[in-house]
Amino acid sequence: MPNKVHAPKISCEEALCAFISSQESSSIHEINASVIDLLFLVGLGLYLDLIPLRSLVALARCDKIIIDAYTSGPKYVVEELLKILKSTGKDVVLAQRFMLEGEGIESIVWESQDKDVCVAVVGDPMIATTHNALAVEAAASGIRAVVVPAPSIQCCAIGALGLLSYKMGKSVTVVSPKNGVVYEYPYEVIKSNLERGLHTLLLLEMDLERGYIMTPCEALKILFSIEQKRNEGVLEEQTRVVILSSIGTPSHRVCVRTLGELLQKCDNCGDPPYSIVILSKKLHPLEEEALKYAERGLLNMVPIEGSREVLEQVANILFR
Structure with missing residues (x-):
């Protein structure tokens, strides 16, 4: 039997880069092809391995990505995502407060008329009033606001x-x-x-x-x-x-x-x-029981062991 050829192992961050890069040339560009103007409000979840697949697809599609960094946390997620996205050649900016309020909203909507723009938010994008206002302003201007939900606090x-x-x-x-x-x-x-x-x-x-x-x-x-x-x-x-x-x-x-x-x-x-x-x-009696286990760590939401390895395997397939 011929020897199996194993793809090289890569890190979780490299895997994410690989996925985004691979999607840029895929059929993702056919989604909503009849709509020229799109603004994506993208949820990033609460940690890197909680970023939804749909969010990755949206980030891969967008020409420009604006990350809400002034009201979001943890800081680690924002910094790591910024590094990963920039390594793929994406036009990425960290938004300051004025960029997502008042005239800043109008500027984003105006920019969405010429290119696909993503506003990425740690957690879910529609929890903050600022992003609701952005979605309404875009829709009022005839631009489709595509909301990509994600786990939030x-x-x-x-x-x-x-x-x-x-x-x-x-x-x-x-x-x-x-x-x-x-x-x-x-x-x-x-x-x-x-x-x-x-x-x-x-x-x-x-x-x-x-x-x-x-x-x-x-x-x-x-x-x-x-x-x-x-x-x-x-x-x-x-x-x-x-x-x-x-x-x-x-x-x-x-x-x-x-x-x-x-x-x-x-x-x-x-x-x-x-x-x-x-x-x-x-x-409720169930709540009382659950609280005891939550404090002891027997009920928690820590990252699952092996999630990085799974992501690396996905990247190895994409690299074939």
Whole structure:
């Protein structure tokens, strides 16, 4: 029998490059061929091995890729993706805040009239209001906005903790005080959710452009200061709080504490990006069990061992 010829082994990053390069000359360009003007809003998931196949196809098709880097994390994903895409010869830029707001939206829409443009976002592209506005503006200009969904903290927080989706209330972002003014809306949302027996997902302010990432300890101090001011009994020392850090990454960690414990000795529970869940006063028995396992690491979303090898095998096939 003839000896088998084995393709050379390559890294995960090289595999991703190979896939994108191979798609540039494939039938992907026939998709939506009848539509000349396209704007892709592409979700990247929460980690490199969570990037959906459809997102890779969209990135391969686009002539220009704009990565939202000022509100997204983890930073590692943005930096690695930027390096990978540039190595394939793609026109890639890291978006600053002004590029995705106001006149920046008009500029992207205008550019989409001459070429396929991707706006790539860590997580899901339609969670942030900015990207919704971009999609609406494009559609209003006669440009088809193609949304490519991906795992976001909105869905992964529920899965990582084993919470029941119908028990999740409205989510809200906690921001730092501006000019001495404390934004109290998150307190109102928590209050409304607790009154209805629902959990609250708190997103924490993040501005990578300024190098600012709000910590769970900072967020909880802001919320408790509002409680002390209003004294409505919404946030009490026995209120149960879950801190999530680096969900879906190798540093994935979950900590379940009471607010009193955290105020006495706060622990940010690992590395950013962070989010917090304020639990309802009464949990379903399944939720109680799942939370115990989530904190012990028996229920988690860490990358699956062997995923890099699988991606390398795919690349070896593409390199034949």
